[in-house]
Amino acid sequence: MIKFSKEQLKIPKLMRPVYLVTAGESEFRRAFPEKRTEELCVDALTMAAELIDMSPAELKSYIHTCYYGHFADHFGDQLLGESVIHDRLGLDPLGNVGVKTGGATGGSTLWEAVKTVASGYSDCALALGWERMDEVPTDEGNHLISCAADKDWETPLGHIYTGYYAVMAQRYWKIFGKSEDSFRRTMAEIAVKNHGYACHNPFAQSPMKITVEDVLKSPVVAYPLRALDACLMSVGSACCIVADEKTAFKMCKKPLLVHIAAGSHTLRPADRRDMAIPLLPNESKNQYKDLTKKFPGSERYPGFSGFLAARMAAYYAYRMAGVVDPTTDLDLVELHDAFTISDIQTYEDIGIRPYGEGRDYVESGDCYLTNPHTGKPGKLPANLSGGLIGCMHAVGATGLMQVCEVALHLWNKHKEIHGDPKRWKSFGKTKPKDWKDLQVKGAKRGLAISHAGVGSHVTCTILEDPNHQLKKQRRAK
Amino acid sequence: MAKEASVKIVRERYKVNGEFSVITPNRPIFNEAKKLCGITNPRTMTYIHSYGGEAPFFEGISKGILRGTRCDNPKCESKGSIYLPFRIFCPDCLKKMKIVDLTKTAQKTAKIHTFMVCERSGAFNTLDKPIKFINIEFDGVCTILMSYLSAGEPEIGMRVAPIFRTKNPTYTITDLSWVPVGTPKSKLPKGFSF
Incomplete structure (x- = not known):
């Protein structure tokens, strides 16, 4: 049984508030045969500048330190790719460093940038990420991804990362999903939702109007997971610029407060040991007393069915931001839907629903912009960008794209950015006739979860309108 | 046929034998308009790994x-x-x-x-x-x-x-x-x- 010390459970504290000033993203595709990575990174940084009515040169003049998220050197076949991009963005001689934490790379990159501003080292920092996953065929790509597993104990077993992850999905499916057709359909509903939301996002790689039946008929990848349950493999870039209060308000009119924390767990799921469930603010001491009775086989925590790293990232971040109940305190979320089933697991890890009840977040309609059962706004819309299933998973950029998309809602800019026909055209696309503005009306707070593979790293980012701070509101009461 | 890569340890140092890197020519990649877009970078290597x-x-x-x-x-x-x-x-x-x-x-x-x-x-x-x-x-x-x-x-x-x-x-x-x-x-x- 693993135990944590009081010191390890200390709630992280920033030495000064940190704000998100602006953010940007490139288009995302499976391949860009005629674009270099730097062209995509310039697209993302240029969008960030335009969002706050600056030229790229003006925006750059504020940046003091740079963090670059790029997970897989071997995909791009370029060591120190960070240095190449830093030079091409014209940011020399500023200090810069690369960040690599698998699927959580984007979130971790922001985590580093926030800490450097919070410490006072820099007043403004860049977090920019990208991934180049089109320089090898899919089979080789699967091998390269599998190198993120333990090279002696896991990679030789099929060279297929999906397999190492899918055993965990299987356990969740059997214990908590009880192998029910209804649960399988709920998983499919997530894919339908996220591909559907991607139809309104010009940056997205995989807009699709599909049905639950389409998902259930798609080829099996690793039962019960099918092709349409899985995230995309993408190329693209995204960035966030953070600053201290004084600099942030000088740079833009509406900076957003950033609360961010990270958690980790074993690279090999095989090494997971049992522990007590660390409780979130909306959970009680006896909450899980009868979990085993309700779900036989759920004795081990986190076992193979929960992500401790996600739980710990939320454990810290909620308390940093004053979040008690994510469903009522937040207005939207962008979750790491690597697979439909891992999306459900994450609902529980971050307390949107208690352990064992994740499926209800979808089945209740709470995860939609408009609840399909009531026709009213969903309580906590999820992955309006399309997520990793519908929008992209360009690993090093993913966590930053999520934060960018959440911020656009808090800035009330969803329509301006996603609805501009010129932007669709610039990507060689036509704005759909049935395009919808997915703006979450009056959004004040949003969350993004950036997650690595089998749960080795997770970050939880909470963005907050500084005029509607939860902690201040609670103190006023 | 190239000799397969193998390794021995002699006086606490690796002693390699055979072919560890295979050289294959690069090939250009053209788009549909026959314009040059990129290049293949073939590489066959053998790593040496300690348990x-x-x-x-x-x-x-x-x-x-x-x-x-x-x-x-x-x-x-x-x-x-x-x-x-x-x-x-x-x-x-x-x-x-x-x-x-x-x-x-x-x-x-x-x-x-x-x-x-x-x-x-x-x-x-x-x-x-x-x-x-x-x-x-x-x-x-x-x-x-x-x-x-x-x-x-x-x-x-x-x-x-x-x-x-x-x-x-x-x-x-x-x-x-x-x-x-x-x-x-x-x-x-x-x-x-x-």
Whole structure:
């Protein structure tokens, strides 16, 4: 049984508030045969500048330190790719460093940038990420991804990362999903939702109007997971610029407060040991007393069915931001839907629903912009960008794209950015006739979860309108 | 045909033999308008990798022995915990652990914790498809080993027995596999034994 010390459970504290000033993203595709990575990174940084009515040169003049998220050197076949991009963005001689934490790379990159501003080292920092996953065929790509597993104990077993992850999905499916057709359909509903939301996002790689039946008929990848349950493999870039209060308000009119924390767990799921469930603010001491009775086989925590790293990232971040109940305190979320089933697991890890009840977040309609059962706004819309299933998973950029998309809602800019026909055209696309503005009306707070593979790293980012701070509101009461 | 890459250790240094890097020409990539867009970068390489303190595990499975490790540090709060995957150091006290033979424990108590039948694989895969990934729990072991099933269909809770590629071992984790308890010797894959 693993135990944590009081010191390890200390709630992280920033030495000064940190704000998100602006953010940007490139288009995302499976391949860009005629674009270099730097062209995509310039697209993302240029969008960030335009969002706050600056030229790229003006925006750059504020940046003091740079963090670059790029997970897989071997995909791009370029060591120190960070240095190449830093030079091409014209940011020399500023200090810069690369960040690599698998699927959580984007979130971790922001985590580093926030800490450097919070410490006072820099007043403004860049977090920019990208991934180049089109320089090898899919089979080789699967091998390269599998190198993120333990090279002696896991990679030789099929060279297929999906397999190492899918055993965990299987356990969740059997214990908590009880192998029910209804649960399988709920998983499919997530894919339908996220591909559907991607139809309104010009940056997205995989807009699709599909049905639950389409998902259930798609080829099996690793039962019960099918092709349409899985995230995309993408190329693209995204960035966030953070600053201290004084600099942030000088740079833009509406900076957003950033609360961010990270958690980790074993690279090999095989090494997971049992522990007590660390409780979130909306959970009680006896909450899980009868979990085993309700779900036989759920004795081990986190076992193979929960992500401790996600739980710990939320454990810290909620308390940093004053979040008690994510469903009522937040207005939207962008979750790491690597697979439909891992999306459900994450609902529980971050307390949107208690352990064992994740499926209800979808089945209740709470995860939609408009609840399909009531026709009213969903309580906590999820992955309006399309997520990793519908929008992209360009690993090093993913966590930053999520934060960018959440911020656009808090800035009330969803329509301006996603609805501009010129932007669709610039990507060689036509704005759909049935395009919808997915703006979450009056959004004040949003969350993004950036997650690595089998749960080795997770970050939880909470963005907050500084005029509607939860902690201040609670103190006023 | 190029001589296959191999390595010996002589006076604590690697001595390499054969071809480690194969040179193949680059090829241009043109778009549909016949304009140059890129280039292929072929590369065939062989890495040299040390198993270090985990070598006894990989040597063990090539000889039909399943080894794990146990923390015997009396001052450690996890004293007595047994680990498989084999870990060199205790994750809590960081003392070097004692190597223990878990072959009998596995034969008597191994059962499937979870599994996945995977239709796909990545490049360089050497296992037959579909790959039946299994994760195995053992009595008295605090971790859950990942491996693969070589006979039958996996189910959660199924009792399984270890089998070892003792004939022409690869000295990789693929030398260890599992079959449902009761599987006859005649059903084992080529080169494997109980």
